[in-house]
Amino acid sequence: MSALSFSTGFPPKLRPWKPAGKLLGSLGLATELLMTAPAGHATASPTAPATPAASTRNTGRSAQRGVHDVTAHGVERINLRAKPELTAVAGGLITPQQGTQERSVVSRTYIDIQSPTANAFQLLDLVPGANVATSDPFGLSPQTNISIRGLNGDALGYVLEGMPMSDVASYGATPSQFADSENYSQVALQQGSPDLDSPVIDAAGGLNTMKYLDPSFKAGGMVAMSYGSYATRRGFIRLETGEIGNSGLRGFVSYSNTRADAWHGPGNNERQHIDFKFLKEWGQSRVALLGSWNRTTTAYYPKTTLTAWKLYNIHGPNHLARHFDTSDPQQGARYWRLWRDPEETLYLGAPMHFALTSNDRLSLDITPYAQGAYGNWPSGTTAEDAGLAGNPTATPVLRGDYLQRSYRAGFTSELHARWKWNDFFLGYWYDYSDDHETQPYSRVSATGATPDIWATGRHGKVLQPDGRGGTEKYLAWDIHSIAQVNALYAGDHISLFNNRLLIDAGFKEIMLSRNGTNNLPDAASGYPYHVGSNTSEPLPRFGLRWKITPKDQIFLNATTNFRAPAVTAYYAPGDSRGLKNEYSITEELGYRRTGDWLVGSITFFNYNFTNRLIETLITRDGVQNISSTINAGGQTTRGVDIELGTRPWHHLSPYLSFEYLHATMDGNLPVNGDWLPTRGKTAIRSPHFSGAAGLRYDDGHFFSMVTARYTGSQYATFMNDEKMPAYMTADLSLGYRFSNVALFRDATLKRPELRLNFLNLSNQRYLSGVGTPGTNAHATRGLHGTTIAANPAKFYIGGGFAVLFTASTGF
Secondary structure, three states: OOEEEEEOOOOOOOOOOOOHHHHOOOHHHHHHHHHOOOOOOOOOEOOEOOOOOOOOOOOOOHHHHHHHHHHOOOOOEEEEEOOHHHOOEHHHOEOOOOOOOOOEEEEHHHHOOOOOOOOHHHHOOOOOOEEEEOOOOOOOOOOOEEEEOOEOHHHOEEEEOOEEOOOOOOOOOOHHHOOOHHHEEEEEEEOOOOOOOOOOOOOOOOEEEEEEOOOOOOOEEEEEEEEEOOOEEEEEEEEEOOOOOOOOEEEEEEEEEEEEEOOOOOOEEEEEEEEEEEEEEEOOEEEEEEEEEEEEEEOOOOOEOHHHHHHHOOOHHHOOEOOOOOOOHHHHOOEHHHHOEEEEEEEEEOOEEEEOOOOOOEEEEEEEEEEEEEEEEEEEEEOOOOOOOOOOOOOOEEEEEEEEEEEEEEEEEEEEEEEOOEEEEEEEEEEEEEEEEEEEEEEOOOOOOOOOOOOOOOOOEOEEEOOOOOEEEOEEEEEEEEEEEEEEEEEEEEEEOOOOEEEEEEEEEEEEEEEEEEOOHHHHOOOOOEEEEEEEEEEEEEEEEEEEEOOEEEEEEEEEEEEOOOHHHHHOOHHHHHOOOEEEEEEEEEEEEEOOOEEEEEEEEEEEEEOOEEEEEEEEOOEEEEEEEEEOOOEEEEEEEEEEEEOOEOOEEEEEEEEEEEEEEOOOEEEOOEEEOOOOOEOOOOOOEEEEEEEEEEOOOEEEEEEEEEEOOEEOEOOOOOEEOOEEEEEEEEEEEOOOEEEEOOEEEEEEEEEEEEEOOOOOOOEEEEEEOEOEOOOEEOOOOOEEOOEOOEEEEOOOOEEEEEEEEEO
């Protein structure tokens, strides 16, 4: 069994209600104390000893203030030996919470038995409020999305160990870039709004936080090999340094390599990934350096219209062409090699916590970070569609290379002063981002080949005269944007009546500055050359949690959020330049139960939006993948989330989640100088009912877990004249963990494991989410009498049945 280390840290005046002797009298009750400890104070890995108590302030800091106040003084360490899979609530899908907001945390225990290819979105698929749209079963495709309480993924904040992870221009995220699943200690979703100290500016839908495992104190590591459907093969290795000498420094570095064929249609996926984390701790201070590098080339899965889906399912035009057709340019443009998607990202961060006094009453948290990303989202097109019919090419087919190169750097800083029942904090966040997006075209040979799918140079590009006797790349899109964020925030976490009452109060002022240029020659004809905006938004908030009994509590909060339009919206002609910032007010009221056996919560929520921003796509000069923004006016969203689970009983752990959602538009939608009558319509991506259930059996050796997810039908157009059907899918995990196997001398295989993951058990053919919303699926008469042409939605096609076998061991 692996050792678990955690901190109680109760100061003399804030003792828990249950006497420590009674808690330690039985393993079951001792485990209850463990499971209610703050995240980060108990970490366990099946291949390494657990790490000592860690600060909770680096990730999701405000979400855990309710328990931080009881760890501010002397720390008492208690070591128990227990297998985490035998003590986790709901098979690792519930971690008891103490804060003032709804928060779902998926722990290492659950992650350990999922498909190792699963990304952060897929790991959250069962929690209330989350609807995950995927295009392939293994989570490799960047064509994925998550919606929270009907709010799209670009309304969600993404934070890994204190550093932001979202796209600097669109706010979206590609979760397969973040980390390998073996390196997460937890993945969390805060459904209502972000923490006050979170470095995000777009998170009305909530906050997705991720935390790495801490490095082991002992040298060793982990290795895993996976094989499965669609010629999938994956290798993973993590090397742990252990404590280096007597320096207190320890770290890990991991590498994975994955390859899989497209699950429908032609194409393949290749992914290489490196994660690392080095940690130094002394006293109650700690400094870490961590990072993630990702390089992928992925297959493209076309989004489909509802009409095409009913006619062809996953066949016909719903996947790309396997062979290059020289006789038909339109069909030739669908050749799969023209749509391969290469991307490369690098994330670096250094979360630091300094105890400025011996009792940690005065402390400082700083997290500097830096990021770089380059991607080419190509598409097949024709010279005529690109406006280049007269340009000589080897074939009339071209590849449009939509390139994005972005850089980002910044830091967060937060000073804490703890005095009596108060935890005062003052913080500052600075962020600088540089984003350059271009649309050159590459020539296509008679065999359908192009010189470089990364499109990094001039070779093979379509050129045009530069006016100086030379040539330059022909560009259909060329924007360069620089943004700076300055945010100041302050607040107090007040703990009263022996921590029975927790009050959170705070205020944040975000100052966002954007400047950019549109470098196209035709910028003067309706498209602005220079764009810029300066925004300052005040964001107050309040939260309260009251412990009715040691096992029962109520909580409530009122928060405010804002979001500026996506970068591309500033460069669009006409009314798009007048887009306003989205602003929302969110209230939650909930009840939690953390019992000896049953753990759960029920949360009622209400949102009020003004200037609701919806991302969609526009067509410009034949370019199909330029994003734009619609101001959908006001919106009201109300509903309830329920989450229930139990601690293991005869090795069985059930789980249940449910959401009812009612979201309506408060006004009419402007389209082409007229108005669509959308007032009172149901908001897009807002299924009325969704839920999930799971049942896990785990005796420490044999384990199995079956899960099922239901998502109700949801509207995909603002006029509610097109609806995505409801769907239900189920997954199964099963496997066996062996005891340690001694090889020779000190060499030991630690808990070798064999695992099978069955994804989409019943091989459902389904649409997994709204990829591109539409205004109206059918021609509609506007309020001013004009006929507004049909603009139907497009959808993601969900992944089919897949099996993955994994063999792993620690060493």
